[in-house]
Amino acid sequence: MISATELDRQCIDTLRFLSVDMVQQANSGHPGLPLGAAPMAYVLWTRWLKYNPRNPQWFDRDRFVLSAGHGSALLYSLLHLTGYDLSLDDIRAFRQWDSKSPGHPERGHTPGVETTTGPLGQGFGNAVGMAIAEAQLAARYNRPGHALIDHHTYAMVSDGDLMEGVAAEAASLAGHLKLGRLTCLYDDNRVTLAAGTDISFSEDRARRFEAYGWHTVSVADGNDLAAIDAALAAARAETARPSLILVRTHIGYGSPEQDSFKSHGSPLGAENVRKTKQALGWPTEPAFLIPDAALAHFRTAAERGAQAEAAWNSSLSAYASRFSDLAAEFQTRLRAELPPGWDADIPVFAADDKGLATRDASGQVINAIAPKLPALTGGSADLDPSTKTALKGLGDFDPPMKDADEQGSDGGGWSYAGRNLHFGVREHAMGAVVNGLAAHGGIIPYGATFLIFSDYMRPSIRLAALMGLHVVHVFTHDSIAVGEDGPTHQPVEQLASLRAIPNLVVIRPGDANETAVAWRVALETRDRPVLLVLTRQHVPTLDRSRYAAAEGLRRGAYVLNDAPNGKPDLILIASGSEVSLIVAAAERLQGQGIAVRCVSMPSWELFEALPQAERDAVLPPAVGTRLAVELGVAQGWERYTGARGAMLGVERFGASAPAAVLLDKYGFTIDAVCARAEALLRAGGGA
Numbered sequence: 001m002i003s004a005t006e007l008d009r010q011c012i013d014t015l016r017f018l019s020v021d022m023v024q025q026a027n028s029g030h031p032g033l034p035l036g037a038a039p040m041a042y043v044l045w046t047r048w049l050k051y052n053p054r055n056p057q058w059f060d061r062d063r064f065v066l067s068a069g070h071g072s073a074l075l076y077s078l079l080h081l082t083g084y085d086l087s088l089d090d091i092r093a094f095r096q097w098d099s100k101s102p103g104h105p106e107r108g109h110t111p112g113v114e115t116t117t118g119p120l121g122q123g124f125g126n127a128v129g130m131a132i133a134e135a136q137l138a139a140r141y142n143r144p145g146h147a148l149i150d151h152h153t154y155a156m157v158s159d160g161d162l163m164e165g166v167a168a169e170a171a172s173l174a175g176h177l178k179l180g181r182l183t184c185l186y187d188d189n190r191v192t193l194a195a196g197t198d199i200s201f202s203e204d205r206a207r208r209f210e211a212y213g214w215h216t217v218s219v220a221d222g223n224d225l226a227a228i229d230a231a232l233a234a235a236r237a238e239t240a241r242p243s244l245i246l247v248r249t250h251i252g253y254g255s256p257e258q259d260s261f262k263s264h265g266s267p268l269g270a271e272n273v274r275k276t277k278q279a280l281g282w283p284t285e286p287a288f289l290i291p292d293a294a295l296a297h298f299r300t301a302a303e304r305g306a307q308a309e310a311a312w313n314s315s316l317s318a319y320a321s322r323f324s325d326l327a328a329e330f331q332t333r334l335r336a337e338l339p340p341g342w343d344a345d346i347p348v349f350a351a352d353d354k355g356l357a358t359r360d361a362s363g364q365v366i367n368a369i370a371p372k373l374p375a376l377t378g379g380s381a382d383l384d385p386s387t388k389t390a391l392k393g394l395g396d397f398d399p400p401m402k403d404a405d406e407q408g409s410d411g412g413g414w415s416y417a418g419r420n421l422h423f424g425v426r427e428h429a430m431g432a433v434v435n436g437l438a439a440h441g442g443i444i445p446y447g448a449t450f451l452i453f454s455d456y457m458r459p460s461i462r463l464a465a466l467m468g469l470h471v472v473h474v475f476t477h478d479s480i481a482v483g484e485d486g487p488t489h490q491p492v493e494q495l496a497s498l499r500a501i502p503n504l505v506v507i508r509p510g511d512a513n514e515t516a517v518a519w520r521v522a523l524e525t526r527d528r529p530v531l532l533v534l535t536r537q538h539v540p541t542l543d544r545s546r547y548a549a550a551e552g553l554r555r556g557a558y559v560l561n562d563a564p565n566g567k568p569d570l571i572l573i574a575s576g577s578e579v580s581l582i583v584a585a586a587e588r589l590q591g592q593g594i595a596v597r598c599v600s601m602p603s604w605e606l607f608e609a610l611p612q613a614e615r616d617a618v619l620p621p622a623v624g625t626r627l628a629v630e631l632g633v634a635q636g637w638e639r640y641t642g643a644r645g646a647m648l649g650v651e652r653f654g655a656s657a658p659a660a661v662l663l664d665k666y667g668f669t670i671d672a673v674c675a676r677a678e679a680l681l682r683a684g685g686g687a
């Protein structure tokens, strides 16, 4: 028998040297963080964290986020040792092709990895989202004596995480929201990739977080297990503020490069691996050594986890027999299903030449859906009046103890049950938080801002696409037709740049009814993020008795109206607000005897998913005279306009002027579209 202290030390060194050996074998990776942070990870994972390695999806598990994703070897060591489906062979294949242990943690790739991290600060924001999800679900479903939702969110964060702006925004929001079930363990090693933090990061981190409204605890020695344990206990006891535990550690602990940036991101090298093992009293051979006692101790997690899950399952049964409707609703959310009838109240918009802005149509649609879809929750970055994304009367997410300041309220009361999230002017955090909400499960989150500010969210949108998270973003004010606010607020290249992100669906609906279908697609699409790109200005609501049904949006592009014999000489293609423009231009051209087909193309990605034959039916290869019209850069449109076609786009920044003036100056008029089309036909493109 070894003593408890000896066992602790052995377990911690097992974590350390599994990580070091992984990095050494791969000849690539980051040994410094695991060497320094193994003790806090050990205390958290063996004494506090609630999880079941045999069922990584168990809903009431605590969420653990390694925001400093470069420390992935530490996470994989924890997952292997505690009994997740990550074998020693997987561990040995660290960072290799097709392995389950990629360079940085990837959600959906490795059992037990809750979110993809690596871009520093994002994981911090995800953790805030997870804590919001927990608080909202608990407020909706928990009943006295029935704490159905009862878990915590833990993140391990590094200097880099805390330096990133996205984490500052998320921390500010979490402090405001008093997310008492969020605890961040800060690996305070004062060293980054290229230097010590003294050259770039000198504020008092504890006081900074206290100013945000966080509870902070400092641990002076990162090897002091009792102090770490006490800090975690204090964090658990503090229920009205999120906690930051500042743990003073040493990067590369025990190695010849301890406290040097050189141990951050390079293998130690065979010689220094040996010296480090010797310094910490670890056998130099074999590599990947896991002492039986250490493994047995870690593996007790499986038994604890199974018991915790079994207890939860029986409390769920008890809950279901008392509150059957709520339980059924909850189960639907767990299965990520849409409840029956969720879309029954989606309006059909009557034909109308004046029409309405697609942002307004969107507002009506989500307000018709939200009462029947409790999983739908979201908000904007201080732009509700503009993005029209408030869920009226469905409550504002805020700490229950908040003073009743009604300004900005969407109605329905301030509480954690509120469905409207007020992100404040924090687009970065909004992007990371909605990813955390989606990754948590049980929530279909949306965020909203102006399309131009999607630039502030690009890193999170990219990660949502990489993870295949079901998040929805509503981006309004989608072109130079924003008008007077001028070029700083007028997106030009954003559509092209967002379309460049793989596994992301971008939809720019052409009128109110397309907007309704776009929301259906956004909510039915479970495995990818969907962006809805909407207008500020009115657009006509097309008469669907004259034009094809808006359901065509599901195919990404569809023929709105065709040449009389189905044999066009010219195809006009547009998205969003330009659809009504090409429809009007086509009418005039048809009056001149030109055979025109009008194609509404709200989504490239949905269109690309069609079989070639179906795409050819919309854009027949034989008809090469094609004109695409969109208020954005032409980049990429050549794939649909082809060698003989053309694009009417915007190849420079916008300008401050009334929208109608801008559209005229930039050539987005019926005259200009017709002239361009006629020129194309004259140039011999015509059939």
Ligand SMILES: Cc1ncc(C[n+]2csc(CCOP(=O)(O)OP(=O)(O)O)c2C)c(N)n1
Residues within 6 Å of the ligand: 030, 032, 033, 068, 070, 118, 119, 120, 121, 158, 159, 160, 161, 164, 187, 189, 191, 192, 193, 251, 264
């Ligand atoms: C957004 C972002 N910028 C830069 C990097 C590259 N990078 C990886 S780790 C790191 C800093 C490492 O310092 P710290 O966060 O303190 O981790 P430690 O050195 O303690 O392991 C940097 C700059 C990154 N991963 N993400």
